[in-house]
Amino acid sequence: MQQPPPQDSDSGAQADRFNQARTAKAMTLLEDYTEMIDDLVQAHGEARITEIAHLMGVTHPTAAKAVARLKREGLAVSRPYRGVFLTEAGSAMAASVRARHRIVVDVLLALGVPAEAAETDAEGMEHHVSEATLAAFEAFLRRKDQSAP
């Protein structure tokens, strides 16, 4: 292991940002599906492939492939022709993803974004909100509803 290469002044800084955005984009599927499966298990005790597909707006083979990836990555379990459930790791991801999702929506609403746009945009933006940004969002929301109790 080497130290993170110092990058010739800031030549690579921009490249680093794009790479980080690409990495975040690659997490989108896992994050959205874990959150969705967690929702469904809460609501019905299990998550069925067909319902996942319907809510995600994809065909069932697409949802099945996504679930296969979740299982491969240790986030979910399932047996043939049965429901899908999250592992400990999957539940943890779902919890943090849901918390972040809510905070992003709340920030957008606080900034005056119409509710429908806030929900829609948050679904994509959330995956690019870093820990640092999330912390700033939380602080902003605390300030906000402290000044207007």
Added chain:
Amino acid sequence: MQQPPPQDSDSGAQADRFNQARTAKAMTLLEDYTEMIDDLVQAHGEARITEIAHLMGVTHPTAAKAVARLKREGLAVSRPYRGVFLTEAGSAMAASVRARHRIVVDVLLALGVPAEAAETDAEGMEHHVSEATLAAFEAFLRRKDQSAP
């Protein structure tokens, strides 16, 4: 052409949001490359594949393939072994993308996000900011620096 199907109550609303997020994600490459090429043409009079690749953090064949897609979609032009330039449509996209990028960064900074995180997160978030949200962001920024002149 039919009217947008009313969706049984709100069953499909969630699916619509995910589909919109997927569409936005698919625009990411075009938006980032047009902005980048526009930057480079401003700075050096042309955009070379190698420099695009370097700044985007990808290999040169990847950048070349991206430019091929830009050309296919009528956003850029180039001749073999020569620089890349934007069409009218490409320049228009670059201008709006750059404006939105700046606004997103400014909003994040106004909310107290550290500068480095703001730059990085904006690079991904920007592609999911709708017109409605952008308008709210602009209004927020105007209020902001009106109250602190």
Added chain:
DNA sequence: TCGCAAATGAAGCCTAGGCTACACTTTTGT
């Protein structure tokens, strides 16, 4: 109970967007 509809699985196709390896042009330095 048993037959049929709904759900699930499996196979295979497609595009986007990464990569490496190698060929060819252009530019540059002696």
Added chain:
DNA sequence: ACAAAAGTGTAGCCTAGGCTTCATTTGCGA
């Protein structure tokens, strides 16, 4: 002027994530 270096192009491989089509299993209602 020309050889080496740098830049560019091309081919081909890979994975992710959509899709359709068809086979199989489940679960229900008659």
